[in-house]
Amino acid sequence: MKNKIIVIDPGHGGRDPGATADGIYEKDLNLNITARLFILLKDLGFKVKMTRTDNRYLSLGDRVKIANDVNTDIFISIHCNAASSNKANGIETLYYPGSDKGKILAGVIQHSMIDKLNITDRGFKARPDLFVLKYTSMPAVLVECGFITNLEESELLITDKYRNDIAAAISDGVGEYYKKIK
Structure with a gap:
């Protein structure tokens, strides 16, 4: 793990709040979860870089450039979901087809999160768009950690314990990934 570089990306930020519901901003949850994940991955011996460490706006191109410029081994973008229906729930992990x-990586992270979080499994899915x-040059995933538009999930997402559990599940998934690809 010593020489493996992981870039983690808290989605949205700055003028782009991402999804919002009841005064909760996705950009803030993403940054908080990613900061926790950063510590856990460092503790496992990875070299870890965050695309942003504060509430700043970065374009999608900036995020990709950061990952591509440091010879990254894997890229993980952290998000929270939203839907017009407050009944939509669960977590999913997305990857680029092919x-x-x-x-x-998407599969092991998704399975780890389902095992540890006791939440609806929306699966791991290919997303070409x-x-x-699409533009990162390494294995990359986008993790949707739950729906802030679902009352039960938003109540979980605002707790330190649940955000710690999400970060731990993703970190465990990364460890499992490196066991699988050996």
């Missing part, structure tokens, strides 16, 4: 290692997955 990326075999991206699919493996997501810029940060």
Whole structure:
């Protein structure tokens, strides 16, 4: 793990709040979860870089450039979901179609989160239309950590314990990924 570089990306930021519901901003949840994940991955011996460490705006191109410029081994973008229906719930992990290692990474992260979080499994899915997955040159995933528009999930997402659990599940998934691809 020593020489493995992981870039983690808290989605949105600055003038782009992402999804919002009841005074909760996705950009803030993403940054908080990513900061927790940063510590856990460093503790496992990875070299870790965050695309942003504060409430600043970065374009999608900036995020991709950061990942591509440091010879990154894997890229993880952290998000929270939203829907017009407050009944939509669960977590999902997205990867770029045709990326075999991206699919493996998405699968192990998704399974780890489902095992640890006791939340609806929306699966891991190929998504050809997501810029940060399409243009990064390494295995990349986008993790949707729950719906802020679902009352039960938003109540979980605002707790330190649940955000710690999300970060731990993703970190465990990363460890599992490196066992699988050996």
